[in-house]
Amino acid sequence: MVSGPADTAWRVGSVSRISKETPSAARIVLDVDGWPGNDAGQHLDIRLTAPDGYTATRSYSIASAGPGMVVDLAVDKLPDGEVSPFLVDDVMAGDKLEVHGPLGGWFVWRPDAASSPVQLIGGGSGVVPLIAMLRSHHDTADATPFRLLYSLRTPEDTFFPEVLKDADVDYVYTRRAPDGWPTPAGRLTKDVLAASVFAAAEKPRVFLCGSTGFVETVAAWLVELGHDPRMIRTERFGGT
Numbered sequence: 001m002v003s004g005p006a007d008t009a010w011r012v013g014s015v016s017r018i019s020k021e022t023p024s025a026a027r028i029v030l031d032v033d034g035w036p037g038n039d040a041g042q043h044l045d046i047r048l049t050a051p052d053g054y055t056a057t058r059s060y061s062i063a064s065a066g067p068g069m070v071v072d073l074a075v076d077k078l079p080d081g082e083v084s085p086f087l088v089d090d091v092m093a094g095d096k097l098e099v100h101g102p103l104g105g106w107f108v109w110r111p112d113a114a115s116s117p118v119q120l121i122g123g124g125s126g127v128v129p130l131i132a133m134l135r136s137h138h139d140t141a142d143a144t145p146f147r148l149l150y151s152l153r154t155p156e157d158t159f160f161p162e163v164l165k166d167a168d169v170d171y172v173y174t175r176r177a178p179d180g181w182p183t184p185a186g187r188l189t190k191d192v193l194a195a196s197v198f199a200a201a202e203k204p205r206v207f208l209c210g211s212t213g214f215v216e217t218v219a220a221w222l223v224e225l226g227h228d229p230r231m232i233r234t235e236r237f238g239g240t
């Protein structure tokens, strides 16, 4: 749809809105002049330049998809991080950010009404590219069965709740579950994974995203549960 030859230009994105998404994360909406649009699942790079010329570049998934020059991001703050505290705490509406993208052609879902279902699995901010896929699926009324398994710390840490309310989502709360939740808070286990995702026999395409440790653990469990590794696409955000 909007994928084309790689575009290597750096562009200037204007922050049209920044708001608190969770206690530790901000949602940042950018207007990027000349942005070619993007597929669901792609990311961009943000480059910060200090007055002495020092630069730091980090990747951020895009929570929006399709044509247009508006790009929706959500950034979780790592307290000891170099870039994310600046983006979450210091950026204000009207600020300009240098961006490069869209990037990535593998961790991408395009509306295709294929019969094999799509299983999304996100840990923490790893849900961001999956939000773009959910939006694209919803906006195009695509008939592919879609499910999301979302591992997050507490109910307050939910990213994009307005998108998730219309989706088929299984939540795993790792630190504190909502009052009355049927299961106590705790990390995702292989048994909960098996009970929450499309069975291997249904041959789902899986999009799995989160910290490196989360992705590697869950990908290994999926293979042990009989999922074809060729059907599992992963995006690692870093960390352990």
Ligand SMILES: Cc1cc2nc3c(=O)[nH]c(=O)nc-3n(C[C@H](O)[C@H](O)[C@H](O)COP(=O)(O)OP(=O)(O)OC[C@H]3O[C@@H](n4cnc5c(N)ncnc54)[C@H](O)[C@@H]3O)c2cc1C
Residues within 6 Å of the ligand: 043, 058, 059, 060, 061, 062, 074, 075, 076, 077, 078, 080, 081, 082, 083, 084, 085, 125, 128, 129, 210, 211, 235, 236, 237, 238, 239, 240
């Ligand atoms: C393709 C891609 C898409 C991404 N999309 C998003 C996104 O949509 N939202 C978002 O918030 N982040 C996203 N990230 C992560 C992001 O690029 C940065 O790594 C993150 O913001 C930390 O940068 P920093 O400069 O603040 O921390 P750094 O100074 O780079 O690191 C500080 C410390 O945190 C550790 N660390 C780095 N990254 C992580 C992590 N993800 N989890 C746990 N520990 C980590 C480092 O090892 C280090 O110890 C994405 C990463 C990739 C590769």
